Amino acid sequence: MTDLAGMAALQLLQFADSALPIGSLSHSFGLETLVFDGDIEYSVDRCPTALGDYLEGCLSESLMMDAVFCREAHARGLQRLSIHDVNQQMSALRLARESREASLTLGRRFAALAASLQPEPALLSLATLEELHHAVAFGYTLGTLGIDADLSVGAFVHQCVLNTISSAQRLLPLGQTQANRIAWHLKQAILETAARTRMVSFSEVCSFGHLPETASMRHPCLPTRLFIS
Numbered sequence: 001m002t003d004l005a006g007m008a009a010l011q012l013l014q015f016a017d018s019a020l021p022i023g024s025l026s027h028s029f030g031l032e033t034l035v036f037d038g039d040i041e042y043s044v045d046r047c048p049t050a051l052g053d054y055l056e057g058c059l060s061e062s063l064m065m066d067a068v069f070c071r072e073a074h075a076r077g078l079q080r081l082s083i084h085d086v087n088q089q090m091s092a093l094r095l096a097r098e099s100r101e102a103s104l105t106l107g108r109r110f111a112a113l114a115a116s117l118q119p120e121p122a123l124l125s126l127a128t129l130e131e132l133h134h135a136v137a138f139g140y141t142l143g144t145l146g147i148d149a150d151l152s153v154g155a156f157v158h159q160c161v162l163n164t165i166s167s168a169q170r171l172l173p174l175g176q177t178q179a180n181r182i183a184w185h186l187k188q189a190i191l192e193t194a195a196r197t198r199m200v201s202f203s204e205v206c207s208f209g210h211l212p213e214t215a216s217m218r219h220p221c222l223p224t225r226l227f228i229s
Helices: 003-015 031-037 047-058 062-079 085-093 099-115 122-127 132-146 150-172 176-185 187-199 210-221
Strands: none
Touching: 003 132, 003 150, 031 132, 031 150, 031 210, 047 062, 047 150, 047 176, 047 187, 047 210, 062 132, 062 187, 085 099, 085 132, 099 122, 099 132, 099 176, 099 210, 122 132, 132 150, 150 176, 150 187, 176 187
């Protein structure tokens, strides 16, 4: 491994860490509502299967859409191009206010952290954007750093899956071993999602992720809430 490749790998590992201090663990993106409503079973026996099925559905819909925007932003980052239209398109496709604001909050925090770690003009400019989604900030930053596009998109999706599993551990009877087993078995699906983004344009992508979107819309009405979204 060359020094350049090794540095890129280490940078990717840091930015793809699910414990990155941007507030990801405070958001469930509708999962809390789904658990409250019983759409994801609260059962020791059924919980891992139900959660795994839910995540597979997300990988084919909502996370697939996020991954497409991540890849487009990565290409823009390589060339230092504007991402204004990319963020606008993503905002339009995020129907639920809670999930849209959560994505924007995480995006701004991610960009601010990236600019503080690597204070180069492109990333400093990125950190000034008000409308900046998490997937876009992640892709653009890693593109600017010259990290491989497939690895960047895969790492972003993997991070999102781990964040959801972490949220589930605080909402469901899900132990560490079960949680890691779910993450392990989803890796092939994550790779397939990342690969599919090569064939889809950000201007044409759509998602029928109605379950997490409607759950995010109902989230403010829950009698008690552990998560922001």
